[in-house]
Amino acid sequence: MTVSANNTELQSCELLERSEITGEVFIGGMWCLGDSSPIESVDPLTGMSYWNGASCSTNQVNQAINAACNAFIEWSMTDIEYRIELCQRFAELLKSSSNDLAALIHLETGKPVWECATEAASMIGKVDLSINAYHQRTGVTEADKGEFKTQLSHRAHGAIAVLGPYNFPGHLPNGHIVPALIAGNTIIFKPSELTPAVGEFMVRLWQKAGLPNGVVNLVQGGGDVGEALSRHSGIKGLLFTGSSKTGERIHQSFAHAPNKILALEMGGNNPLVIGSVSDIKSAVYTIIQSAFISAGQRCTCARRLILIENDINKKLLRELSAACEKLVIGGSDDSYYGPVISRSAANRVLAFQSQLETLGAKAVVTCQMVDDHSAVLTPGIWDVSDADGILDEECFGPILQVYWASDLHSAITLANDTKYGLSSGLISDDKKQWQYFYPRARAGIINWNRPLTGASGSAPFGGIGASGNHRPSAFYAADYCAYPVASMLSEHIALPEKLLPGVSL
Numbered sequence: 001m002t003v004s005a006n007n008t009e010l011q012s013c014e015l016l017e018r019s020e021i022t023g024e025v026f027i028g029g030m031w032c033l034g035d036s037s038p039i040e041s042v043d044p045l046t047g048m049s050y051w052n053g054a055s056c057s058t059n060q061v062n063q064a065i066n067a068a069c070n071a072f073i074e075w076s077m078t079d080i081e082y083r084i085e086l087c088q089r090f091a092e093l094l095k096s097s098s099n100d101l102a103a104l105i106h107l108e109t110g111k112p113v114w115e116c117a118t119e120a121a122s123m124i125g126k127v128d129l130s131i132n133a134y135h136q137r138t139g140v141t142e143a144d145k146g147e148f149k150t151q152l153s154h155r156a157h158g159a160i161a162v163l164g165p166y167n168f169p170g171h172l173p174n175g176h177i178v179p180a181l182i183a184g185n186t187i188i189f190k191p192s193e194l195t196p197a198v199g200e201f202m203v204r205l206w207q208k209a210g211l212p213n214g215v216v217n218l219v220q221g222g223g224d225v226g227e228a229l230s231r232h233s234g235i236k237g238l239l240f241t242g243s244s245k246t247g248e249r250i251h252q253s254f255a256h257a258p259n260k261i262l263a264l265e266m267g268g269n270n271p272l273v274i275g276s277v278s279d280i281k282s283a284v285y286t287i288i289q290s291a292f293i294s295a296g297q298r299c300t301c302a303r304r305l306i307l308i309e310n311d312i313n314k315k316l317l318r319e320l321s322a323a324c325e326k327l328v329i330g331g332s333d334d335s336y337y338g339p340v341i342s343r344s345a346a347n348r349v350l351a352f353q354s355q356l357e358t359l360g361a362k363a364v365v366t367c368q369m370v371d372d373h374s375a376v377l378t379p380g381i382w383d384v385s386d387a388d389g390i391l392d393e394e395c396f397g398p399i400l401q402v403y404w405a406s407d408l409h410s411a412i413t414l415a416n417d418t419k420y421g422l423s424s425g426l427i428s429d430d431k432k433q434w435q436y437f438y439p440r441a442r443a444g445i446i447n448w449n450r451p452l453t454g455a456s457g458s459a460p461f462g463g464i465g466a467s468g469n470h471r472p473s474a475f476y477a478a479d480y481c482a483y484p485v486a487s488m489l490s491e492h493i494a495l496p497e498k499l500l501p502g503v504s505l
């Protein structure tokens with residue numbers, strides 16, 4: 001294992017000054033300080049605090065919701081071309097500041113700069129994808145029925161809360177905000193309390209793009225602020241990406257509000273099945289991409305590797321372990337992955353590993369903290385085949401659990417033995433194995449010889465079971481950002497050619 005040094009520490013102050021990141025919140029077009037408890041953002045590579053702000057009070061949450069409600073009618077009545085133009089202006093601003101944005105994501109999450117640059121690029125790409133999705137999935141369509149025509153149009157819901165996670169602090173909330181704005185909703189955005197600076201950066205770009213006051217509002221804070229938003233009668237919906245535990249709580253707070261839209265994108269305990277493989281190196285690379293990218297902090301990451309028992313797969317596991325030992329991790333530009341989000345998150349990953357050990361799992365490679373200050377963890381691989389019970393939990397870090405299965409059928413049974421259902425995949429050169437696997441696998445994403453991670457924004461994205469509530473995001477986000485209105489239209493009132501029996505005029 002090579003642990004690389006962090007090389008961005010010195011540039012961080014200059015970046016924050018240049019980006020005008022001040023730690024304020026944005027309510028009704030005005031920047032101001034949060035007036036509740038202080039929050040800070042800490043670089044998980046150095047433990048250094050670099051962003052200081054404060055949570056919003058309940059009063060400020062109310063003000064932000066009022067501002068979004070007040071701005072709604074006018075915004076939703078604007079021409080779609082105008083809303084698209086503002087989103088395109090936002091994309092231009094993202095382009096011109098993408099180096100700063102990537103550097104800020106790096107600072108706040110510790111992800112390597114190359115990966116942060118791909119996040120910034122995905123945010124830019126999201127605008128055109130969302131415009132396409134708006135036209136294809138929603139928009140307005142008409143059909144001529146002779147005496148009248150039918151029209152299908154879509155309407156925005158109103159003021160909508162967006163709650164973001166920390167692992168893609170820009171890309172994931174952006175994937176809700178852009179389609180919601182195109183559809184004509186107004187937004188109250190609360191970034192993760194672990195990544196407030198990226199949230200502030202994004203909202204400053206929206207302001208620069210020329211959004212009218214109140215159309216996007218930024219509040220900061222943790223679960224309490226998220227809860228105040230989710231329980232507020234003023235919001236017409238909530239778009240959430242985060243853990244299943246939080247998503248379930250939010251779902252409960254929506255129990256008496258069937259009229260509100262709730263999109264839940266949550267975690268997974270994702271299985272990757274290894275069938276008949278001839279190219280071991282490619283399989284190893286695909287497993288690493290599935291399990292360890294972003295230090296395992298992607299909801300699509302493989303958590304369980306299910307190998308069909310044979311000599312090639314035994315060799316494959318040995319080569320996987322050797323490749324993990326060689327991974328470059330840490331803070332430098334040539335790292336494959338960086339830290340998990342915080343020292344306490346790292347400790348939770350290690351506690352999960354200890355639980356596996358207590359259940360009787362055997363270490364293939366042990367996950368370890370690399371030093372006494374950062375949140376960098378080495379990858380871990382644990383054979384849980386003989387463990388006494390399973391932990392059907394999402395461990396959001398670089399730990400992969402290995403199972404051995406006697407055949408494909410039992411591998412699929414193991415793969416489906418989870419309350420989650422986000423991603424699932426098969427690595428195999430045998431097409432028959434894929435044809436057997438695909439209809440039986442239960443998940444929203446089912447891949448063949450491709451990593452479980454790296455989902456395309458031009459496809460729908462989401463899962464079943466504890467992974468989501470059947471409102472996939474990415475290309476289908478357009479669907480939950482608007483509701484359909486069906487009309488039958490005729491310019492003049494006229495009698496039909498033939499009246500119904502029993503009616504005479």
Ligand SMILES: NC(=O)C1=CN([C@@H]2O[C@H](COP(=O)(O)OP(=O)(O)OC[C@H]3O[C@@H](n4cnc5c(N)ncnc54)[C@H](O)[C@@H]3O)[C@@H](O)[C@H]2O)C=CC1
Binds near residue numbers: 241243249462
């Ligand atoms: N399916 C998907 O698309 C994705 C899912 N995730 C999942 O997200 C998790 C990691 O992200 P985290 O930020 O730790 O998730 P989290 O669930 O802790 O937090 C997500 C957001 O919800 C807020 N929140 C926390 N408690 C709340 C409450 N009681 N009411 C309302 N809001 C509350 C947080 O402040 C944050 O803004 C992982 O479990 C991961 O699998 C992450 C990315 C994508």
Ligand SMILES: O=C(O)CCC(=O)N[C@@H](CCC(=O)O)C(=O)O
Binds near residue numbers: 453455457
């Ligand atoms: O929303 C999109 O444009 C596609 C979905 C996406 O980016 N998925 C990422 C993981 C994000 C996460 O942790 O959920 C991926 O599949 O790697």
